[in-house]
Amino acid sequence: MTPLLRQVLSQVNGPDPRLNEIVSALVTHLHAFVEEVRPTEREWLAGLDFLIETGQMCTPERNEFILLSDMLGLTTAVDDVNHVGPKNMTPSSVEGPFHSPAPQRELGAWISFGPERERGVPTVVHGRVLDCDGTPLAGAQVDLWQANDTGLYDTQDDTQDSGNLRGLFTTDADGRYCFRTIRPSSYPVPTDGTGGRLLHAIGRHPMRPAHLHYRVTAAGYRPLTTHVFLAGDPYLGSDAAYAVKDELICHPRERTQGWEMAGPYEEIEFDLNLVPLHWKEGQ
Amino acid sequence: MTPLLRQVLSQVNGPDPRLNEIVSALVTHLHAFVEEVRPTEREWLAGLDFLIETGQMCTPERNEFILLSDMLGLTTAVDDVNHVGPKNMTPSSVEGPFHSPAPQRELGAWISFGPERERGVPTVVHGRVLDCDGTPLAGAQVDLWQANDTGLYDTQDDTQDSGNLRGLFTTDADGRYCFRTIRPSSYPVPTDGTGGRLLHAIGRHPMRPAHLHYRVTAAGYRPLTTHVFLAGDPYLGSDAAYAVKDELICHPRERTQGWEMAGPYEEIEFDLNLVPLHWKEGQ
Incomplete structure (x- = not known):
């Protein structure tokens, strides 16, 4: 010193x-x-x-x-220092600037209503909200937002109505949630400011890997904001925002029928494990 | 990590x-x-x-x-990491925001022309510009700026003409400089912004101890920007800008005659030791 x-x-x-x-x-x-x-x-x-x-x-x-x-x-x-928890919790990941209030929707509903619905890869997303011991949490709120197949959110894109590719779901008695959508695309962070200049100067690309963004709440549990990323995305190892964690990468499966889908689609299954509100390290 | x-x-x-x-x-x-x-x-x-x-x-x-x-x-x-030099150099000290081009003046000239001349403590400032071996540097430029007796620079104060309490002097054959002025006052840094809010939050006062500000140049030597502080100033130990160094504190002496002064005055003597341009650590 x-x-x-x-x-x-x-x-x-x-x-x-x-x-x-x-x-x-x-x-x-x-x-x-x-x-x-x-x-x-x-x-x-x-x-x-x-x-x-x-x-x-x-x-x-x-x-x-x-x-x-x-x-x-x-x-x-x-985010990491504020979300320490048991080993089997779903890791937190940064919220980013694109959250906005989503319409409440029925389980299984489509959340894609814009022109991307014709262009995109049809996708079924489902899973359960659980505690860290695997007990299902009924009545949990799953708030979901995602970009479309060109990497744009409704708030950035005139071709999408407000609320497109967003949804608020309540889990059923088995803790299940489910919705139908199109596969999100990777997209760049804004590069027209000092942030973009810094990225360029240190030799980094501005891309964020494709993801679904979740905010999950349940009475008695810590709210969880996180991303679900898609295996195979070329930017998983170099996310401009460093939000990727191994536990958040899902493996979409190609399907030909089921879930009331009219043709081939991809299925994403992702469970989320919440941490009790009063969890303390060492428990 | x-x-x-x-x-x-x-x-x-x-x-x-x-x-x-x-x-x-x-x-x-x-x-x-x-x-x-x-x-x-x-x-x-x-x-x-x-x-x-x-x-x-x-x-x-x-x-x-x-x-x-x-x-x-x-x-x-x-400033410190950029001005490493021999032990007997005059330490550098930060330039601050108040430098502006000064009028060239004769050695011994007054630099105080505003109402502060009547109110302030008359002061004679003199000394030599030397290299670090004590050899006088003739023809060195001494650029001097200071606040008045209320802590204001000409650029902040309508009662002072531009160039007041500033002077550019050329050392004589013995490396000597000299000027007549009034004693500067301590003053606060601006407190109406985030800087002031930070100072207040961490329990610090905004004051800078009274000082004369020098920028000295001589061919073949590193330019030196520094402060000369006055012993006894209550803020020497807690300068809001952390610019005080022990070697920069001078001890004004009370005088009754000499230097063509009309009455009692204070005398400040301060030599400045410059570092050769190509000095390297270990020499």
């Missing part, structure tokens, strides 16, 4: 212990960063200018700092 | 090795910060919102990110 850092830390003495803790840790790591990379003054100012530009392009509809946080794996890191 | 961090680092592969190095180190320290303080999602988003607000209050005249950098000691840390 440099004498300078010691002096800075000695002067962090606000009334809120948690804020003092956060600022002290941040200051310590940023000073260590400076000692390690020894930035020139020009490099340091370029970094501050990058932050200014990032702040100035944020609007109520666009949060470029969240995008930076996503693409450096920090959003996932924060 | 978490598996997530390992994955993020493995994907930093841009064409510029220095940028890869900087991003990798920053990512490593920010992930360590997250692991250490385990921010809640609400805390993390509050931090990102703070950065957005900081960016959005920046203008061509005001750089709130530099202010944050100053008040966390980071600007000084960057």
Whole structure:
């Protein structure tokens, strides 16, 4: 620790212990960063200018700092430290910017109503909501949102009505949920801002692998926000937002009949294991 | 190192090795910060919102990110790593936002022309520009700026003409510089933005101890930007910008005559030792 850092830390003495803790840790790591990379003054100012530009392009509809946080794996890191649980829980994964309130739908309903329904790969998605011991949770809410076959959400695309490719489902007595849709597509994060510039500079593509996005709630259990990814997607190993976890990759199966489908389709089966609200490490 | 961090680092592969190095180190320290303080999602988003607000209050005249950098000691840390030199050099110290081109003046000239000249403590400032072996440097340029007795620079204050309390001097054959002025005052950094909010939250005052600001150049030597502080200032131990170094504190002496002064005054003597341009560690 440099004498300078010691002096800075000695002067962090606000009334809120948690804020003092956060600022002290941040200051310590940023000073260590400076000692390690020894930035020139020009490099340091370029970094501050990058932050200014990032702040100035944020609007109520666009949060470029969240995008930076996503693409450096920090959003996932924060998600991880907040969702520690038993080994067999379904891992949490970041919420991203595309959630919006979904219409309540019947189990088995179609959620695809736009032109993608003709173009896309018909897909049946089903599974159960369970606790971590495998007990089914009846009456759980499954809130689902996904992009279409061109990688666009309803909120980004004039060809989709509001609520398209979204649905809110209530599990049955056996904890089951089910819906019919089309296969989602991978898509790029926005690249026209500082986030895109950073991705380009460090040699990364902007793609997110195709996924279904879930938010599951059940009385007495922790809400779970997560993704379900599709095996075989070329971007699984290099998600721009680092949201992929092995347990979240499903293997769609090709089917020719069943589930009241008119022709060939893919079947995705995915169970979600929720963690009791009052779970504590060591239990 | 978490598996997530390992994955993020493995994907930093841009064409510029220095940028890869900087991003990798920053990512490593920010992930360590997250692991250490385990921010809640609400805390993390509050931090990102703070950065957005900081960016959005920046203008061509005001750089709130530099202010944050100053008040966390980071600007000084960057300055320090860029100005390593022989033990007897005059330490560098941060430039701050108040430099502007100064009028060339004769040695011994007054630099105070505003109403502060009547109110302030008359002060003679003199010394020599030397190399680190004590050899005088003739023809060195000493660029000087300071606040007045109420803590304001000409650029902030309608009662001062442009160029007031600024001067550009050329050292004589013995490396000497000299000027007449009034004693500067301590002053607060701006507190009406996110920087002020941070200071308040961590229990710090916004004051900078009184100082004279120097930028010294001489052919064949590293330019030196530094402060000269006045012993006895109550804020020497808690400079909001962490710019104070022991070697930069001078001891004004009370005088009754000399230097063509009409009455009692204070004398400040301060020599500056420059580092040869091509100095290398270990020489």
